[in-house]
Amino acid sequence: MNANVGADVDLYPSRHGADCGIQSRYDPIVYGEPDRDGGLTQNQLERYQQQGYLVLDNLFNNAEIERLIDEVTLWQQAFRNSENDNVSIDEHGDIRSFYGIHAQHALYSALSKDTRLVSIAQQVLADDVYLHQSRLTFKAPFVGQSSFWHSDFETWHVEDGLPRMRTLSLALVLTENQLTNAPIMVLPGSHKSFVSCPGETPENNYLHTMREQHAGLPRQDDIQILADINGVDAISAKKGSVILYDCNLMHGSSNNLSPLPRRNAVFVYNAVSNRPREPYSGMPARPEFMATRRLIQPIRAQHQQLHF
Amino acid sequence: MNANVGADVDLYPSRHGADCGIQSRYDPIVYGEPDRDGGLTQNQLERYQQQGYLVLDNLFNNAEIERLIDEVTLWQQAFRNSENDNVSIDEHGDIRSFYGIHAQHALYSALSKDTRLVSIAQQVLADDVYLHQSRLTFKAPFVGQSSFWHSDFETWHVEDGLPRMRTLSLALVLTENQLTNAPIMVLPGSHKSFVSCPGETPENNYLHTMREQHAGLPRQDDIQILADINGVDAISAKKGSVILYDCNLMHGSSNNLSPLPRRNAVFVYNAVSNRPREPYSGMPARPEFMATRRLIQPIRAQHQQLHF
Numbered sequence: 001m002n003a004n005v006g007a008d009v010d011l012y013p014s015r016h017g018a019d020c021g022i023q024s025r026y027d028p029i030v031y032g033e034p035d036r037d038g039g040l041t042q043n044q045l046e047r048y049q050q051q052g053y054l055v056l057d058n059l060f061n062n063a064e065i066e067r068l069i070d071e072v073t074l075w076q077q078a079f080r081n082s083e084n085d086n087v088s089i090d091e092h093g094d095i096r097s098f099y100g101i102h103a104q105h106a107l108y109s110a111l112s113k114d115t116r117l118v119s120i121a122q123q124v125l126a127d128d129v130y131l132h133q134s135r136l137t138f139k140a141p142f143v144g145q146s147s148f149w150h151s152d153f154e155t156w157h158v159e160d161g162l163p164r165m166r167t168l169s170l171a172l173v174l175t176e177n178q179l180t181n182a183p184i185m186v187l188p189g190s191h192k193s194f195v196s197c198p199g200e201t202p203e204n205n206y207l208h209t210m211r212e213q214h215a216g217l218p219r220q221d222d223i224q225i226l227a228d229i230n231g232v233d234a235i236s237a238k239k240g241s242v243i244l245y246d247c248n249l250m251h252g253s254s255n256n257l258s259p260l261p262r263r264n265a266v267f268v269y270n271a272v273s274n275r276p277r278e279p280y281s282g283m284p285a286r287p288e289f290m291a292t293r294r295l296i297q298p299i300r301a302q303h304q305q306l307h308f
Numbered sequence: 309m310n311a312n313v314g315a316d317v318d319l320y321p322s323r324h325g326a327d328c329g330i331q332s333r334y335d336p337i338v339y340g341e342p343d344r345d346g347g348l349t350q351n352q353l354e355r356y357q358q359q360g361y362l363v364l365d366n367l368f369n370n371a372e373i374e375r376l377i378d379e380v381t382l383w384q385q386a387f388r389n390s391e392n393d394n395v396s397i398d399e400h401g402d403i404r405s406f407y408g409i410h411a412q413h414a415l416y417s418a419l420s421k422d423t424r425l426v427s428i429a430q431q432v433l434a435d436d437v438y439l440h441q442s443r444l445t446f447k448a449p450f451v452g453q454s455s456f457w458h459s460d461f462e463t464w465h466v467e468d469g470l471p472r473m474r475t476l477s478l479a480l481v482l483t484e485n486q487l488t489n490a491p492i493m494v495l496p497g498s499h500k501s502f503v504s505c506p507g508e509t510p511e512n513n514y515l516h517t518m519r520e521q522h523a524g525l526p527r528q529d530d531i532q533i534l535a536d537i538n539g540v541d542a543i544s545a546k547k548g549s550v551i552l553y554d555c556n557l558m559h560g561s562s563n564n565l566s567p568l569p570r571r572n573a574v575f576v577y578n579a580v581s582n583r584p585r586e587p588y589s590g591m592p593a594r595p596e597f598m599a600t601r602r603l604i605q606p607i608r609a610q611h612q613q614l615h616f
Contacts, residue, residue: 142528146454146563179487180540185565220450224567232488232566254562255454257493258540259532 010280011164012157012194015215020196022222027165029191029246031126031271039123048124052191052249053235059116060172060240064306068265069174071107072136086289090140098136100289101265108134111306112267117170118301120244121269125166128298132156132167132270133291138263139182144256149187149223151195152268153247155216158201159283160291161276167247167268174263177237182256184243187223188230190250195222201281206290218250226250272298318588319472320465320502323523328504330530335473337499337554339579340434347431356432360499360557361543367424368480368548372614376573377482379415380444394597398448406444408597409573416442419614420575425478426609428552429577433474436606440464440475440578441599446571447490452564457495457531459503460576461555463524466509467591468599469584475555475576482571485545490564492551495531496538498558503530509589514598526558534558580606 011026013019030049034042040054048054076095079087086099098104102112111117112131121129133156138144152169156162177183195218205215237243243264245251256262275296279285285293319334321327338357342350348362356362384403387395394407406412410420419425420439429437441464446452460477464470485491503526513523545551551572553559564570583604587593593601 142456142531146565148450149565178540180493180542182562185488220567223450227567232486232568234488252565254490254565257454257457257560257562259528259535260540 012196013280014154014158014196015199015201015281017200018198020198020219022225023194023196025165025192025194025248030124031166032123035123039119045124048244048246051188051230051233053186053188053243053245055235055237056120056242056244057238058240059242060306062240065174065240067306068107068111071105072174072263075104085287090143092140092143094140095136095138096140097138100134101136102131102134102267103289107306108265110302110304111172111265113299113302114306115301115303117242117267118269118299120170121168122301124168125269125271127166127271127273129269130272130296130299131267131292132160132162133268135266136263137266139253139256139261141256141259141261144182144262146255147252148217149250149252150216150218151248151250154195154197156247156291158216158281159205159279159286161279161285162270162274163277164274165246165248166271166274169245169247169266169268171243171245171264171266173237173239173241173243174265175261176239177235177262177264178260179234179236181258181260181262182253183234183236183262184251184253185232185234186245187226187250188233190226191246191248193226194248195226195250201283203283205283206286223250272296320462320504321588322462322466322504323507323509323589325508326506328506328527330533331502331504333473333500333502333556338432339474340431343431347427353432356552356554359496359538359541361494361551361553363543363545364428364550364552365546366548367550368614370548373482373548375614376415376419379413380482380571383412393595398451400448400451402448403444403446404448405446408442409444410439410442410575411597415614416573418610418612419480419573421607421610422614423609423611425480425550425575426577426607428478429476430609432476433577433579435474435579435581437577438580438604438607439575439600440468440470441576443574444571445574447561447564447569449564449567449569452490452570454563455560456525457558457560458524458526459556459558462503462505464555464599466524466589467513467587467594469587469593470578470582471585472582473556474579474582477553477555477574477576479551479553479572479574481545481547481549481551482573483569484547485543485570485572486568487542487544489566489568489570490561491542491544491570492559492561493540493542494553495534495558496541498534499554499556501534502556503534503558509591511591514594531558580604
């Protein structure tokens with residue numbers, strides 16, 4: 001299929017009842033070039049192309065991470081027993097997810113523009129980028145729930161209207177992601193196909209996805225097929241590292257049985273050339289705190305140390 | 309405390325309301341000696357003493373494992389949509405757990421007497437041994453449920469009346485236990501203490517434990533303390549390997565998100581000198597298929613290859 005199709009064509013149809021399964025990806029994975037002056041090397045880009053993710057160690061130092069965690073602790077206190085559309089609270093009053101963290105505090109706003117993150121997104125996507133979404137994810141000790149296999153892009157396409165795959169996530173590790181505290185599990189190579197999901201999109205689906213995802217879940221048979229190709233990876237990463245992963249990489253995580261929390265700050269960068277259209281579901285767009293529509297402006301990356 | 313206390317003393321009280329927490333272990337972990345003629349070496353016994361478990365690679369060959377799995381497949385077909393007290397079936401009709409497998413088929417009866425298993429139990433416990441329990445555990449792909457932290461001994465003591473810790477489990481790996489298919493997670497060193505649990509024992513508790521454990525669960529604070537000492541290990545082991553673990557080692561597992569099943573055949577050997585008394589809960593004893601009471605006779609180990 002020609003990549004220059006009209007804007008009215010849905011290249012990645014999903015949630016059209018029983019008509020689903022593994023389909024082609026029509027977009028590049030790596031748009032850019034290796035960077036001789038820093039950034040990702042040719043070897044790193046090739047691995048990203050093949051497996052769909054990379055772990056970049058020690059991008060942020062301990063003092064920065066401590067400062068970022070201090071802020072999370074304050075949010076935790078502020079949001080306990082309160083109701084906010086953009087915050088999901090578990091049965092213990094702990095934050096499960098918190099959307100729009102870059103708009104919540106100057107520190108996280110600065111983080112979202114930090115050269116160490118933005119330059120990677122610009123390099124891989126070979127375009128100016130803006131923030132499609134930011135969020136804090138928190139898998140609480142003992143009670144953090146499982147998240148079934150999914151492609152983020154499937155949701156961003158169907159519910160937010162991102163037309164093409166020119167988007168990536170950078171998850172900054174705030175507490176170590178170990179093999180025993182419900183690490184992100186991925187199907188390496190799965191980003192090279194698109195898995196169209198069964199079912200429909202319920203009205204105001206985002207209100208449910210904050211707690212438990214029901215729409216946009218692939219069939220078990222399709223996950224089995226993708227896992228047979230390259231197996232399943234569990235991603236461990238130390239505090240201050242960044243996990244870079246393609247918008248269409250199939251991932252999930254089990255419940256957190258361990259006494260250790262798993263906390264990441266996730267920033268989703270989209271190419272400005274890939275601006276959202278109307279949601280392909282035909283439903284109203286999700287709120288701005290989950291998916292940027294109004295303020296699509298290229299980020300000017302800032303060299304900085306995060307100390308306020 | 310003197311180990312030769314009267315039979316009427318409950319050395320390991322648990323489920324007495326709010327009176328709970330981390331207490332002493334009054335029993336040895338390794339009762340026996342290193343074996344110069346095979347069996348466990350001094351180094352292995354020391355590691356078992358310290359961490360509470362060992363993985364013994366390649367004890368059974370592929371042909372044997374295939375034969376054992378063939379039998380599981382037949383059970384799966386036979387038990388689908390049927391009701392049996394000793395079999396727990398999940399919502400898809402798949403076996404979740406199956407107690408008394410040594411009494412179900414000659415192959416598994418032979419396996420329970422196999423020298424490769426029995427000699428290890430005899431060596432570590434330095435006594436004749438008998439089978440307190442046998443079971444198949446099956447973590448189904450995608451839907452296999454999480455099992456919270458617990459010590460097996462806590463249940464075997466409270467509900468089955470095993471007075472002392474002179475018992476161990478040998479889990480024969482039928483399908484590979486990987487880091488991504490809900491492996492057994494353990495708190496290394498936790499077997500050196502006893503964690504008394506809060507709450508009471510409900511009547512006919514075993515009917516509930518087949519599906520979900522509610523009694524005999526330690527407090528999260530106690531798990532945190534034990535995890536702070538030596539961390540959390542996830543045990544990976546290949547097909548045909550055996551995981552040896554102490555009766556009092558704190559363990560659990562997360563849900564199985566992966567497309568790969570995790571299946572183990574577990575044999576629990578108890579020293580004949582440690583025969584069960586009346587359950588310390590004051591409740592009636594559990595059924596014979598869960599906890600042997602009637603037929604306590606030393607196993608005569610058999611050298612064999614498992615082909616029928």
